[in-house]
Amino acid sequence: MSMSRDEIVRVEDEFLAKVYHKRGIVVDRGKDALIWDVNGKEYIDCMAGFGTAFIGHSNPKVVEAVKRQLEKLIACHGSLYLEARAQLLKRIVGILPKTLNKVFLSNSGAEAVELALKLSRKFTGKKEIIAMMRGYHGKTMGALSATWNQKYRVAFEPLIPKIRFVPFGKAEKVREAITQDTAAIIVEPVQGEGGVYVAPDGYLKELREIADEKGLILIFDEIQTGFGRTGKLFAFEHWNITPDIICLAKPAASGIPIGITASKKEIMDTLGVGEHSSTFGGNPIACAAASATIDVLVEGKLWEKAAKLGEYFIGGLRKLAEKYRVVREVRGLGLMLGMELRFDVLDVMEKMLEKGVLILNAGRNTLRFLPPCVITEKQIDKVIESLNEVLKEKEAKIFK
Numbered sequence: 001m002s003m004s005r006d007e008i009v010r011v012e013d014e015f016l017a018k019v020y021h022k023r024g025i026v027v028d029r030g031k032d033a034l035i036w037d038v039n040g041k042e043y044i045d046c047m048a049g050f051g052t053a054f055i056g057h058s059n060p061k062v063v064e065a066v067k068r069q070l071e072k073l074i075a076c077h078g079s080l081y082l083e084a085r086a087q088l089l090k091r092i093v094g095i096l097p098k099t100l101n102k103v104f105l106s107n108s109g110a111e112a113v114e115l116a117l118k119l120s121r122k123f124t125g126k127k128e129i130i131a132m133m134r135g136y137h138g139k140t141m142g143a144l145s146a147t148w149n150q151k152y153r154v155a156f157e158p159l160i161p162k163i164r165f166v167p168f169g170k171a172e173k174v175r176e177a178i179t180q181d182t183a184a185i186i187v188e189p190v191q192g193e194g195g196v197y198v199a200p201d202g203y204l205k206e207l208r209e210i211a212d213e214k215g216l217i218l219i220f221d222e223i224q225t226g227f228g229r230t231g232k233l234f235a236f237e238h239w240n241i242t243p244d245i246i247c248l249a250k251p252a253a254s255g256i257p258i259g260i261t262a263s264k265k266e267i268m269d270t271l272g273v274g275e276h277s278s279t280f281g282g283n284p285i286a287c288a289a290a291s292a293t294i295d296v297l298v299e300g301k302l303w304e305k306a307a308k309l310g311e312y313f314i315g316g317l318r319k320l321a322e323k324y325r326v327v328r329e330v331r332g333l334g335l336m337l338g339m340e341l342r343f344d345v346l347d348v349m350e351k352m353l354e355k356g357v358l359i360l361n362a363g364r365n366t367l368r369f370l371p372p373c374v375i376t377e378k379q380i381d382k383v384i385e386s387l388n389e390v391l392k393e394k395e396a397k398i399f400k
């Protein structure tokens with residue numbers, strides 16, 4: 001028996017842990033940059049499953065690859081060999097810099113980070129990690145320890161010790177925080193959850209130099225920025241530098257759970273048998289979905305589309321910023337965009353939803369846009385027009 005809209009809401013509200021700020025929409029299906037609710041109402045999806053549906057909802061090549069794999073084999077542990085996994089590994093090392101040629105597969109972003117932290121300690125024999133203020137790396141105990149926001153942390157302390165936070169964008173602060181016991185620096189090239197802040201030019205290059213000079217591991221968390229989001233296949237390409245470890249996840253398999261930790265061979269090789277594992281990691285379905293996703297990305301050079309549409313989108317947002325005093329700043333790179341307002345954005349998100357546009361926030365005051373790269377200019381126009389109406393109304397109320 002299928003459920004009515006109201007029953008779905010009632011059951012989720014009653015039985016699902018109340019950890020999500022629920023939006024009042026019951027989703028039915030999606031295609032490219034659109035989703036529909038169970039009443040048939042259409043939405044332009046600038047949330048895209050938190051950035052996971054980067055190549056668009058239900059891309060036919062991904063659907064086909066998953067279906068084929070489902071019929072063949074669903075369960076296959078990492079201790080057995082499997083073509084779907086080998087196919088994916090070839091693709092991953094094929095698109096990463098040559099030095100990042102050893103991979104561990106898991107099931108989420110946080111897990112990809114967990115391994116990066118473990119590798120840092122194992123490889124260097126040191127304990128301290130330098131992380132960034134406003135940084136976000138996930139909510140498992142290890143990843144949470146490197147996540148800045150107090151709201152996520154306090155109730156769960158003590159977290160893992162010896163993580164030092166420094167201001168994002170200031171290389172000299174990293175230098176000051178280094179001790180004899182520092183193992184690694186972890187950073188998002190564009191901070192997502194923390195408010196959509198792009199690394200200032202020269203910053204990541206300087207971190208690379210510091211890491212080389214001091215023998216530290218440089219970890220890039222590209223879980224949100226990776227696979228085309230920022231207008232390059234990986235965000236580090238904007239600055240022409242390579243990390244020692246990269247963490248990937250969100251869009252890697254178009255919404256099927258996957259986490260990828262890739263590193264230099266000598267770093268991953270410090271792990272012995274049994275020192276890390278994951279029952280679901282590298283499972284056939286995730287591998288098939290990720291391989292198809294990477295093929296679609298690479299064949300279509302979809303990061304170029306993200307760069308072009310990102311320019312178009314941010315242009316529209318900047319016009320609104322000029323027009324309305326309630327807008328504090330517009331930031332972003334490619335199709336990872338933020339608009340900071342002078343007040344809490346939840347009400348704006350709600351009004352946008354009524355107008356058929358689904359957007360995210362990043363903290364209290366920043367609207368975040370993570371649309372699929374198959375969004376059209378016409379759809380972007382509709383987003384900007386809707387936002388124009390909502391901001392106009394807000395402005396009239398605030399400055400009447």
Ligand SMILES: *Cc1c(COP(=O)(O)O)cnc(C)c1O
Nearest residue numbers: 108109110136137138192223224
């Ligand atoms: C989402 C995100 C994570 C955590 O990923 P989960 O799959 O939710 O565990 C980590 N780092 C960054 C930069 C993210 O955006």
